[in-house]
Amino acid sequence: ATGNTYARDGHIVLDDFTELGNEWQVLPSDGRFFLEPSRPQYPQRCILPEDPQGNRRRRRLGESTVSEEQAEAACAQLEDEFSRKGCVYDI
Numbered sequence: 001a002t003g004n005t006y007a008r009d010g011h012i013v014l015d016d017f018t019e020l021g022n023e024w025q026v027l028p029s030d031g032r033f034f035l036e037p038s039r040p041q042y043p044q045r046c047i048l049p050e051d052p053q054g055n056r057r058r059r060r061l062g063e064s065t066v067s068e069e070q071a072e073a074a075c076a077q078l079e080d081e082f083s084r085k086g087c088v089y090d091i
Helices: 017-023 068-075 081-090
Strands: none
Touching (some): 068 081
């Protein structure tokens, strides 16, 4: 594993995460991956996050009276990791 992120052709290295996301958006020719379709669907473009690498999305512990451990305990009942991380961030 190189750690590189590649275009669909398997050869072009994409260093821009927005470009990478658009390159790998599910296309009709890819078949069906999910039970229920959700928006956006191709040809609509993906909804871009404010910062695709998450550099600005950090929990500001200095601004909170709740420790990260307390936030994690409060969010522990959530089943998937993505939801737990979002919950901890929101607290």
